Every structure is written in structure tokens, then in C-alpha cells.
Amino acid sequence: MAIERTLVLVKPNGVERGLVGEVTARFERRGFVLKGLKLLRAAPELAEEHYEEHREKAFFGELVAFLTSGPIVAMVVEGVSAVQVARSMMGATDPVSAAPGTIRGDYALEIGENVVHGSDSVASAEREIALYFSASELLP
Numbered sequence: 001m002a003i004e005r006t007l008v009l010v011k012p013n014g015v016e017r018g019l020v021g022e023v024t025a026r027f028e029r030r031g032f033v034l035k036g037l038k039l040l041r042a043a044p045e046l047a048e049e050h051y052e053e054h055r056e057k058a059f060f061g062e063l064v065a066f067l068t069s070g071p072i073v074a075m076v077v078e079g080v081s082a083v084q085v086a087r088s089m090m091g092a093t094d095p096v097s098a099a100p101g102t103i104r105g106d107y108a109l110e111i112g113e114n115v116v117h118g119s120d121s122v123a124s125a126e127r128e129i130a131l132y133f134s135a136s137e138l139l140p
């Protein structure tokens, strides 16, 4: 029963499509507590650092261009096994394989525009939260 924090992003197409409330509500209803929340436009440097593990991939340029293409919402959610549970609520990376009932399974079809991001480990979550939030922007 480890209490964890994870970073959730609503990607530009999610914000554009008016899905911020929908995504946020799912995490709140599941029982997670919001510890940080902001609307921002990611600079290329931020997007590149966020996705540094994918720097050598063919889709890296596209990935950074997409994440910086419009406003995003960043939130820190806290609760039991937040990293794993948030990822399971989002569904498979490729929405074609994402189960109905998951965020991607309900709102996406294209892998490059899969509406949400969730950290993939506690270490990634700590690193990513620090990229998007200063300590004073997070509740204790």
C-alpha cells in the first residue's frame, strides 16, 4: 500500500478537445488527491528533457513538436500505487490496443496523439514532477 505521486499530463489535443475536466475527474473519482495542477505551454527544451529516453527514436522530433504545439495541463496526483494505477487508467500507449474504459481507449485512436502522459516508475515520476513543478507549487 505505498502512497506514491505521479505526473499526469493532458496533451495538447486533450486540452484542445475539452477533455481536461474529464481526465481530471477520473483521477479524482478513483480516489487520488491532486497535489499540483497547472495549464502551461511547454517549451521545446522542457519537452526534450521530459522525453529524453526517446531522443534517438525516429518519432522524437514529432513527439516534441506535438507536446509543444499548444497548451497542456500538468497535474500531480497522489494515492496508493499512483504510478501503476494511473498508467492502467490511461491504457496502452497505442490507443488501437487500449481497452475501452481507459482514457486512451475512450478518447484516442492515434499513438502520436494519445491524449495523456503518465510517468512509468516512481523514479520517473520524481524526475518529471520536478521538471514541471517547483517545490512551492506542490501541496505537502
Ligand code: IDP
Pocket (backbone or CB within 6 Å): 054, 059, 063, 092, 093, 111, 112, 113, 114, 116, 117, 118, 120
Ligand atoms: P507512454 O506515453 O505510454 O509512456 P512511451 O513509449 O514512453 O509511451 O512513448 C512516449 C510517447 O511517444 C507516447 O505516449 C506516444 O505519444 C509517442 N510514441 C510512442 N511510440 C510512438 C511511435 O511508434 N510513433 C509515434 N509516436 C510514438
Ligand code: MG
Pocket (backbone or CB within 6 Å): 118, 120
Ligand atoms: Mg513513457
